[in-house]
Amino acid sequence: xxxxxxxxxxxxxxxxxxxxxxxxxxxxxxxxxxxxxxxxxxxxxxxxxxxxxxxxxxxxxxxxxxxxxxxxxxxxxxxxxxxxxxxxxxxxxxxxxxxxxxxxxxxxxxxxxxxxxxxxxxxxxxxxxxxxxxxxxxxxxxxxxxxxxxxxxxxxxxxxxxxxxxxxxxxxxxxxxxxxxxxxxxxxxxxxxxxxxxxxxxxxxxxxxxxxxxxxxxxxxxxxxxxxxxxxxxxxxxxxxxxxxxxxxxxxxxxxxxxxxxxxxxxxxxxxxxxxxxxxxxxxxxxxxxxxxxxxxxxxxxxxxxxxxxxxxxxxxxxxxxxxxxxxxxxxxxxxxxxxxxxxxxxxxxxxxxxxxxxxxxxxxxxxxxxxxxxxxxxxxxxxxxxxxxxxxxxxxxxxxxxxxxxxxxxxxxxxxxxxxxxxxxxxxxxxxxxxxxxxxxxxxxxxxxxxxxxxxxxxxxxxxxxxxxxxxxxxx
Amino acid sequence: xxxxxxxxxxxxxxxxxxxxxxxxxxxxxxxxxxxxxxxxxxxxxxxxxxxxxxxxxxxxxxxxxxxxxxxxxxxxxxxxxxxxxxxxxxxxxxxxxxxxxxxxxxxxxxxxxxxxxxxxxxxxxxxxxxxxxxxxxxxxxxxxxxxxxxxxxxxxxxxxxxxxxxxxxxxxxx
Numbered sequence: 001x002x003x004x005x006x007x008x009x010x011x012x013x014x015x016x017x018x019x020x021x022x023x024x025x026x027x028x029x030x031x032x033x034x035x036x037x038x039x040x041x042x043x044x045x046x047x048x049x050x051x052x053x054x055x056x057x058x059x060x061x062x063x064x065x066x067x068x069x070x071x072x073x074x075x076x077x078x079x080x081x082x083x084x085x086x087x088x089x090x091x092x093x094x095x096x097x098x099x100x101x102x103x104x105x106x107x108x109x110x111x112x113x114x115x116x117x118x119x120x121x122x123x124x125x126x127x128x129x130x131x132x133x134x135x136x137x138x139x140x141x142x143x144x145x146x147x148x149x150x151x152x153x154x155x156x157x158x159x160x161x162x163x164x165x166x167x168x169x170x171x172x173x174x175x176x177x178x179x180x181x182x183x184x185x186x187x188x189x190x191x192x193x194x195x196x197x198x199x200x201x202x203x204x205x206x207x208x209x210x211x212x213x214x215x216x217x218x219x220x221x222x223x224x225x226x227x228x229x230x231x232x233x234x235x236x237x238x239x240x241x242x243x244x245x246x247x248x249x250x251x252x253x254x255x256x257x258x259x260x261x262x263x264x265x266x267x268x269x270x271x272x273x274x275x276x277x278x279x280x281x282x283x284x285x286x287x288x289x290x291x292x293x294x295x296x297x298x299x300x301x302x303x304x305x306x307x308x309x310x311x312x313x314x315x316x317x318x319x320x321x322x323x324x325x326x327x328x329x330x331x332x333x334x335x336x337x338x339x340x341x342x343x344x345x346x347x348x349x350x351x352x353x354x355x356x357x358x359x360x361x362x363x364x365x366x367x368x369x370x371x372x373x374x375x376x377x378x379x380x381x382x383x384x385x386x387x388x389x390x391x392x393x394x395x396x397x398x399x400x401x402x403x404x405x406x407x408x409x410x411x412x413x414x415x416x417x418x419x420x421x422x423x424x425x426x427x428x429x430x431x432x433x434x435x436x437x438x439x440x441x442x443x444x445x446x447x448x449x450x451x452x453x454x455x456x457x458x459x460x461x462x463x464x465x466x467x468x469x470x471x472x473x474x475x476x477x
Numbered sequence: 478x479x480x481x482x483x484x485x486x487x488x489x490x491x492x493x494x495x496x497x498x499x500x501x502x503x504x505x506x507x508x509x510x511x512x513x514x515x516x517x518x519x520x521x522x523x524x525x526x527x528x529x530x531x532x533x534x535x536x537x538x539x540x541x542x543x544x545x546x547x548x549x550x551x552x553x554x555x556x557x558x559x560x561x562x563x564x565x566x567x568x569x570x571x572x573x574x575x576x577x578x579x580x581x582x583x584x585x586x587x588x589x590x591x592x593x594x595x596x597x598x599x600x601x602x603x604x605x606x607x608x609x610x611x612x613x614x615x616x617x618x619x620x621x622x623x624x625x626x627x628x629x630x631x632x633x634x635x636x637x638x639x640x641x642x643x644x645x646x647x648x649x650x651x
Contacts, residue, residue: 102549209567
């Protein structure tokens, strides 16, 4: 076990592990310390000089990110000497800053803006011309680089060096001509983390570019449903739609990062082609219809359900408690694997977000959740059946799904319960019913480790209910 | 002229009636034949407010005739009536980078407080002394950026050039 040590920061007693990072100890204890280059997921660079502290008995001030905790340390960063040092440091950071906050996407969550309010000098002492560097560089993988805004904290170069080990970025030249340079366009699958870790507006997302200002957005903490890893994420949304996905630090699952595929999971939620109310298929056109009318159509037919692996544990439980005692047959459609089983960082080939939760629920209710069970149900479909298919939220492989749809064409009524967009594939169905997407329901999914991951409901964009009974209510019509 | 005493009680009914009507008739006659009166024969006669009047908005343009606005959304953020709707997009010019593709003000919602003018970092929106606005359907009251920048009354449809142009801004960037 690691030993705990007591130290004093600005007179406040804090506890930290012996030998751990001094700046991290302060940040963990809720003390605000200005910093740019330090990132808990990366190595120490000590280049921004914003986190300077003074220690009793040490003649010179030093950056706290490069110091370790030891027993009885007395550290201050509120002395006049340190304040003057941080002010001058920030002045240097801002010397060549282009000040294009009105057009910069980072405005509102920018480290320069934040610290300027507390440590700014306000009067420019610059008499020389600013050094201009290249703006608006598309460096691939949805990342835009603006070299002018960069403060050379080197977080991004350390990320490509240490986390993805692809080394696409580097700092070339010296002095105020130093700038982030791209050796080759980004090629790693975690590139958009660069946008998150950049403390200023130098690296911005092309996907989010100019869509919204960040102060109009609210963040919903939830879990990524892109694969079975189940990373902790937050989705930024407002009443007009969802705009981006960012990772949230989770020690056990994803650490600080998430993959680029996970950045797209929000797109169907507020898409204009999202199914928002119950629809009937009339000559391949989907026309809004009353749900009660659909219920009258399916009365008396034998129900067969094909669930997806995207439901929450609570939804499965509610569904199977409804199905108890009825003659309905249930099977599970599992998404096929994509790519390698595990890419070494986070992403997994198994794209079924809640496969373990589904399997447990099927087992408990006595249904077969395997491919054999699915084939059995598909082969038994006859002309007095009604087939309900829960469409997977993200269809990675539409061809694979089409083979399933081809097998249900014999049924009298085919109903799709879809949380996503109205795809052309859905023309095979007679009725479409909207169900909540992962961003519109509260619940839990079980990830590859078997641990429960929370989904949190944000805003709703269609006429979907947040009640978990949605799937079950079609059992006993 | 303010009468302090009750005319009837002081002078009796008939004299009080006469005195009261005398004031009314004098005022009427003065307004009929003298020309220093306050009322105007609107719309034949029009009142011109000073440039500081907060009337209909104008979007300024650059010297090349494009909108000055960079769609930073500060005006729509500060707008207490939430009547400004901007859609931003990438501009082909790298120096401009961001420009609006749509800029709409709901005139019926606007309270003409002038906060948008004060929030704007680039002198892109101003309130003018234009106060004549009329319309029937609600749609007519949503002013798009063609109307806001290039309506007939603004420099004959060419728009008003902002005081800080991009060229000047580049010069200011020491």
